Amino acid sequence: MIVPVKYRFLRLNSNTLALVELYPNSDIPEVCQIQYLEAPYFTEGRLTAMRKINNTKQVKEWKEDCKFSFNLAVREAKFYSEINYYRTEKNWEKLLWGRLDPLIYWDEFVPLFDNDYNLILR
Numbered sequence: 001m002i003v004p005v006k007y008r009f010l011r012l013n014s015n016t017l018a019l020v021e022l023y024p025n026s027d028i029p030e031v032c033q034i035q036y037l038e039a040p041y042f043t044e045g046r047l048t049a050m051r052k053i054n055n056t057k058q059v060k061e062w063k064e065d066c067k068f069s070f071n072l073a074v075r076e077a078k079f080y081s082e083i084n085y086y087r088t089e090k091n092w093e094k095l096l097w098g099r100l101d102p103l104i105y106w107d108e109f110v111p112l113f114d115n116d117y118n119l120i121l122r
Contacts, residue, residue, distance in 0.1 A: 004024060005021045005022070005023060006021070006022045006023075006076070006080065007019060007020070007021060007022070007032070007073040007074070007076045007077040007080075008020055008022055008029065008077050008080050008082065008083050009077050009078075009080075009082040009083070009113065009117070010029050010082065010083045010084075011082055011083065011084040012112070015114060015115055016112055016113070016114065016120065017082060017112065017113045017114070017115070017117070018032075018110045018111065018112050018113070019032045019073060019074060019077055019110065019111045019113065020032055020083070020110065029083060031109050031110050032073070032109075032110055032111060047059070050062065070111070074117065078117060
């Protein structure tokens with residue numbers, strides 16, 4: 001059974017958003033598993049590992065699939081209001097930051113955007 005995933009933008013601070021996944025029956029965003037195929041989200045080390053496992057044609061197709069899925073997720077996320085843990089009294093923020101270290105985990109794995117949904121590569 002395929003679980004329908006919704007994509008949303010999560011406000012990390014006053015000027016930075018992150019693309020996250022929301023699963024049914026959960027209010028806690030998960031790290032987006034679709035990796036944007038530019039540094040730092042798609043490192044040369046990961047590409048080298050992929051090449052060892054698969055041939056070049058499979059890697060190229062995989063990259064094209066990832067990029068298409070990522071762009072689709074961004075377009076979908078724009079239709080929903082962004083999640084803002086800084087404007088709520090609920091315990092969501094505590095739950096989220098208890099599981100994800102914003103200084104390490106987010107920077108490496110989650111695509112970040114500015115307020116106009118422009119990808120921030122840093």
